Amino acid sequence: MSAAAHFLASVTLRTWLARDDGLLDTVRDALLDVLPSSFTPGFTTGMTEGALPFVLHQPSSLGFFVVLGARCQFGLSEEECAALGRARDDEYWEAARPVLPLVEVDVAPFLLCERVLTPAWVERLGLPPAAGGEGASAALARLGLRLPSEAELCLAWRLACLGVEEARAHHLWEGIGLELAAAPAGQAPRWVNWSSSPFSEARWPERLMVSAPEKLGFRVRPAMSLVPEGVAWGDAGVAARALEPALAWPP
Numbered sequence: 001m002s003a004a005a006h007f008l009a010s011v012t013l014r015t016w017l018a019r020d021d022g023l024l025d026t027v028r029d030a031l032l033d034v035l036p037s038s039f040t041p042g043f044t045t046g047m048t049e050g051a052l053p054f055v056l057h058q059p060s061s062l063g064f065f066v067v068l069g070a071r072c073q074f075g076l077s078e079e080e081c082a083a084l085g086r087a088r089d090d091e092y093w094e095a096a097r098p099v100l101p102l103v104e105v106d107v108a109p110f111l112l113c114e115r116v117l118t119p120a121w122v123e124r125l126g127l128p129p130a131a132g133g134e135g136a137s138a139a140l141a142r143l144g145l146r147l148p149s150e151a152e153l154c155l156a157w158r159l160a161c162l163g164v165e166e167a168r169a170h171h172l173w174e175g176i177g178l179e180l181a182a183a184p185a186g187q188a189p190r191w192v193n194w195s196s197s198p199f200s201e202a203r204w205p206e207r208l209m210v211s212a213p214e215k216l217g218f219r220v221r222p223a224m225s226l227v228p229e230g231v232a233w234g235d236a237g238v239a240a241r242a243l244e245p246a247l248a249w250p251p
Contacts, residue, residue, distance in 0.1 A: 004033035005227040008109055009237035013070035013155075014244050017051060017164070027053065031066065034227060038144060039064070039111075052159075052166045055111065059143055060125055064111040065166055066226065069237060072155045072247035075102040076204075080249045104246045105151045108232030112148060112156060113222040114166075116175045127220070136176075136220050148177040148223035150207075153194045157205050158247040171196055173205050175221030193219060 008030050016027065031041050035055060042054035042063075053066035117127070127139040140146055157173035159166075166172065173194050193208045225232065 002033055004030035005231045006234070006236060008034060009069065009227050009231045009234060010240040011068050011109075012240055012244055013068045013159075013247075016068045017162075019051075031055070036144065050166050051164045054114075054166075057143075057145075060145075060222075062121075062222065063114040064222075064224070065114060065170075065172065067107075067110055067112055067152070067155065067159070068226075069107060069109045069232070069241050070155060070247055071104055071106050071241050071244065072151075072158045073102060073249070074105045074151055074154050077102050077249065105154070106238060106241055107149075107151050107155045108229075108237065109226035110148070110152055111224040111226055112152065112172055113145075114170050114172075116171075116219050116221045122220075140220070140222055143222075145222040145224050148175065148221055150177045150192045150194070152223060153177045153192075153205075153221075155247065157194070161249065162247065172221075174219065176219045177221070177223075195219070 008027070011023070011027060015023065028041070028043055031053065032044075035041065038058050040056045040058060042056065043049055055064050055066060056062075057064060115121070117125070125139070125143065127136060137147055153173045153175065156167055160168045160171075160173065174196060176191055176193050178191065191209070194205045195208075196205060231237065
């Protein structure tokens with residue numbers, strides 16, 4: 001494995017968001033070495049960079065944000081539910097439904113698409129318009145992409161809570177993913193839909209377990225791992241992420 005991949009696995013999201021100029025240049029160089037040829041980093045095309053690095057996937061013409069590794073609290077605590085007003089309006093919401101148990105998860109570096117795929121994008125990419133998990137996964141795999149894990153969607157929401165503009169403006173937590181981090185032992189991954197509530201300015205996510213994604217519309221948001229699993233979960237990367245407090249509420 002390349003030294004660049006090991007380096008990117010060890011750079012944490014909190015460290016990146018501190019925006020050290022020297023680190024920025026080093027990460028840029030590492031991305032050029034690690035990204036497949038199908039991706040073009042935005043900084044090589046003169047694009048203005050935001051808080052998260054941005055890359056273009058040439059086969060699909062989709063843009064992706066680079067989300068470096070971090071630990072985050074997965075789910076919503078009872079305090080968090082109360083603060084975000086999840087159960088304050090009985091007319092529209094029957095009861096508070098926190099994601100329990102509240103656990104800490106370790107998320108490796110990944111790429112997350114800037115958009116939830118609309119019907120036009122679904123057709124353009126040749127994805128099945130009403131896909132089960134297997135159909136969408138197979139179609140994305142032909143492009144070298146995959147579905148996001150639920151932990152990755154949760155981390156993207158935590159970024160929005162931190163005020164990272166890309167996560168807020170693009171609602172990076174919305175979409176369908178696979179429940180990988182919180183699935184009970186021995187159970188197969190299940191489809192999960194994360195979407196923002198229309199009843200709250202806080203834009204908290206609603207988590208729904210679904211067996212037929214087409215009933216909710218095709219809300220797939222493509223993703224891709226940034227470095228190989230053996231590197232992402234190697235001792236150095238895991239240790240670097242463990243040194244920092246998990247992203248949690250309050251931010």
